[in-house]
Amino acid sequence: MVTDCKSCPLRKNSIFQEMTADELEKTRRFKSGELAVDPGTPILMEGSNAPQLYTALRGMGLRYKTLADGSRQVINFIFPGDFIGLQASMLGEMGHSVEATTHMTLCVFDRSDFFDFFRNSTARAFDITWLAATEEHFLGDTLTTVGQRDALSAVSWALVRIFQRADALGLVQNGMMPLPFKQQDIADALGLSLVHTNKTLARLRERQLVVWADGQLKIHDLAELAGVADLELEPVKVRPLI
Amino acid sequence: MVTDCKSCPLRKNSIFQEMTADELEKTRRFKSGELAVDPGTPILMEGSNAPQLYTALRGMGLRYKTLADGSRQVINFIFPGDFIGLQASMLGEMGHSVEATTHMTLCVFDRSDFFDFFRNSTARAFDITWLAATEEHFLGDTLTTVGQRDALSAVSWALVRIFQRADALGLVQNGMMPLPFKQQDIADALGLSLVHTNKTLARLRERQLVVWADGQLKIHDLAELAGVADLELEPVKVRPLI
DNA sequence: CGGCGTGTTGAATTTGCTCAACTCAGGTGG
DNA sequence: CCACCTGAGTTGAGCAAATTCAACACGCCG
Incomplete structure (x- = not known):
């Protein structure tokens, strides 16, 4: 198999x-x-x-x-x-x-x-180096988020990034994707407490930007969410697969 | 020349x-x-x-x-x-x-x-990939610091890391190294405000752990500082030079 | 049914931020 | 030579964001 x-x-x-x-x-x-x-x-x-x-x-x-x-x-x-x-x-x-x-x-x-x-x-060999460099690039971005963005921007940033990755893989259907992680995982990714992450998600929900429930993430307006994150949307790059 | x-x-x-x-x-x-x-x-x-x-x-x-x-x-x-x-x-x-x-x-x-x-x-080629992987490794560490450590630990962590790098290069003499950066640079590296970084450095000074003045950094007890940072000291690795 | 994991919400607390003032050294120009 | 400026560091006061503590809802599973 x-x-x-x-x-x-x-x-x-x-x-x-x-x-x-x-x-x-x-x-x-x-x-x-x-x-x-x-x-x-x-x-x-x-x-x-x-x-x-x-x-x-x-x-x-x-x-x-x-x-x-x-x-x-x-x-x-x-x-x-x-x-x-x-x-x-x-x-x-x-x-x-x-x-x-x-x-x-x-x-x-x-x-x-x-x-x-x-x-x-x-x-x-080049592909492997490419992957390492890409990961380094991404970690620099993440570090900037955790270090500089406030909770609302940071959570928005994370959700946009996740959504984009899923979209590139064809995991998005009807503006929705499966998101099997826990709020605690996002909190630990952003250096926020679970409670604060929860409240921040609630704020995004109230603003009608994002609904994340039952393991499904739905982003209503990606561009607007990216705006909250102070993040410019870029086309997804073709990448090597090992 | x-x-x-x-x-x-x-x-x-x-x-x-x-x-x-x-x-x-x-x-x-x-x-x-x-x-x-x-x-x-x-x-x-x-x-x-x-x-x-x-x-x-x-x-x-x-x-x-x-x-x-x-x-x-x-x-x-x-x-x-x-x-x-x-x-x-x-x-x-x-x-x-x-x-x-x-x-x-x-x-x-x-x-x-x-x-x-x-x-x-x-x-x-392998060396280049090694460098990329090492940078990725380090950025993971940094991210963990910025995301999880409080100001006192974070500043200690940064100073230990800087000191170790300088030491490996032979820049440390009499327990002192030249540190040409500004407090603002450290603050921006750790996602802290300048004022808070300054006060945190003052706390480390009061505790007799670190003196950083006039572009010179002196660490009195590296092991103890690493302890404050919740960081285990490791021997420096040989690395490639391009 | 009770217990556990996950999510949600309110209240109190604290860490770290912003604002602001002041020192000190170095440089510039009248 | 002194007045003035600027950049870096320092310190106090008040404030805001995020944390901790705590309680509760809900679904799932043994």
């Missing part, structure tokens, strides 16, 4: 870069299997030197870091197509943990093959 | 990875010149698609992002050896601006040569 890269359902999506037959074949050989996990399953642990890398094929998850006092910072949300575990492969240890929020299916790659994969195709 | 990579003063420092003769030669060819800038000079602009990349050879600077309302988030401080402009090369635009704080000397590379450089040496 393992998905062959040749018939990978993600690759069909136009937000993912075209691959040459050769690249596809190399990626196919790199893939060592598949992993299906239940909600709540830890996939990688902060500080661990994991022997495997993953690409999210289905489902959603979170990257997060925990402090000694127990507080948690959500670094990013994981969507299908995301590459997981690069830090462990490059640096020998993960800077954050990764956990499944929904049921997930992951393509599995062996770290022992990683260097060969990287070396054997300049294009794929 | 351009420094030849062969006699690069940074490379002598043991925190930088050894290079093979071949790698060194390729890097030497990649380098197209040198740039000397005065304090306050903008080096790269957010959103720009710069034709050049740099490595900081001497001096210090800042990476930062500005929001429409004028608020500024400092993303990171730039020290000698830092690679600047990777995002523009990989993604076509910088996610943040870069500015010199002190007088700086930068090694200049042409973006048009970047892909060749990347392709012609797997080791160097």
